[in-house]
Amino acid sequence: MLTCGMSDRDQRALRKQSVVLGQQMVADEQLIQSLQADEILTEDMAESILTESASRKRNWRLLFLLPKRGPRAFSSFCSALRATEQHHLCDLIERYSADVRICGVTCRHTVHGSDRDEPCDVSSASQPMQAQGHFPLFESEPRQADIRRLDESMAERKRFVESPLPHPTQEVKEAAKRQRTHESMETSLDTDCPLTTPVLPCTQDFYLTHSTKSYRMCSTPRGCALVISNVAFDLCKAPDLDPRKGGEVDEEVLRKVFTELDYVVTVDRNLTAQAMRERIEQFCRLPDHRTADSCVLCLLSHGVDGAVYGTDGELLKLDWVFEAFDNSHCPLLQNKPKMFFIQACRGDEMDCGVVQTDGPDRTVSPSCEQRDAGREGEGDPGSRRTMELGRPRVKLPQRSDMICGFASLKGTAAMRNTKRGSWFIQELNTALRLRSRDTHMADILVQVNARIKEREGFAPGTLHHRCKEMSEFTSSLCNDLYLFPKYQPQF
Secondary structure (H helix, E strand, O other): OOOOOOOOHHHHHHHHOHHHHHHOOOOOOOHHHHHHHOOOHHHHHHHHHHHOOOOOHHHHHHHHHHHHHHHHHHHHHHHHHOOOHHHHHHHHHHHHHOOOOOOOEEEEEEEEEEEEEEOOOOOHOOOHHHHHHHOOOOOOOOHHHHHHHHHHHHHHHHHHHOOOOOOOHHHHOOOHHHHHHOOOOOHHHHOOOOOOOOOOOOHHHHHHHHHHHHOOOOOOOOOEEEEEOOOOOOOOOOOOOOOOHHHHHHHHHHHHHHHHEEEEEEEEEEOHHHHHHHHHHHHOOHHHHOOEEEEEEEEEEEEEOOOOEEEOOEEEEEHHHHHHHHOOOOHHHHOOOOOEEEEOOOEEEOEEEOOOOOOOOOOOOOOOOOOOOOOOOOOHHHHHHHHHOOOOOOOOOOOOEEEEEEEOOOOOOOOOOOOOEHHHHHHHEEEEEOOOOOOHHHHHHHHEEEEEEHHHOOOOOOOOOOEOOOOOOOOOOHHHOOOOOOOOOOO
16 A cells, blocks of 8 residues: 555445445535545545536545545545534444454444454455455446446445434435535535536416516527627737636537527627627628517626627727617617626626625615606607697617626626636526526526525635625516527417
């Protein structure tokens, strides 16, 4: 055994209880962060564990790494189990380790439901586990066949469980995990890969009961979507703008989800500010808007309050973007919902968060319903003349029927994971896939806000560690905006 590795006794304890740990352990962000804080796991190791989509795969990867992480790894792992309220697993491996002796003493086993002491064959215990018919946990990476074999042998291996606690069901495990996450907020929601669950379809009953009270949304396709993603910036013209690592993940996530929502999606990457203007103008003039029921524009770049950067370091003002889609400049989209999603910083301020306390009750805002001097129709000769001449033509406000989701609040930075994309786009993708079947867009963005509020950065040793973000949205929608995914009414 290498001097820098875990002791034989502790390795055997992990190996002997590998099935129980693999099935019952919750290797969540809190547990991994604890091991990383003790310098047992490196940042790359932590990410390799947390990027696994299935909890069981996370467990196997952690158990594969632990024996190679030095003599302190076992005790640190036990402390992490206790810190995450997995006391029965900690007691299990600690008791087994204490019963094992390196030189020919006895090991404690449970055979056919009864405890007995028998000689411990040190040589056989140190052999690769496949010789004993077990999963080779520490010699190689786990394989799917090995995991299936572990599942099939679970009933037989239960005789090694010495915990007085009942085996938790899947529901109990998940409930415990949610409770810990709630209590500690969330140490790193960045660890989840973008959700790829198919968009859930709208039912006919839901469409029939809600379509008459919402925006029309039954065209095929639903509309056109444009995604402009600036990932790489000109080193000469914009030397202060770093590459947006992870931005390519966002654009692919948006392309997939809006394609599933029946939009014709176009993705343009790495445009200068002028090229962005020209592309948006072309998009606004598309004749397809005439027969479509809505449109989507996503801007992914570096930014400041009120503007986003082109790859040349020049700014594209968001007010110009909204003006390009208003009722005057884009008549083909009059009275149709227009959705905007802006993934960009709106300032340099880092939201470090505050400790939640019980504060005073919120005060009621003063009434704003009082009318100012110069009320509509009073003191306005033009309006009086129009009324005298008969019924006026229907007029629209300059700008209406828009909803815009921002990744961050005014003046603050937006968070992006370099491997899994931005927080805002991750949560938007999840909400659209799971909730758009029966939730209108404003409520979807409220749910995105709630998820973003719970997130914390996970980057120990940097300013981004435990940082916060808060998304927001603005809306001039005049009806509920349901996307009615995958439902086509029969006329």
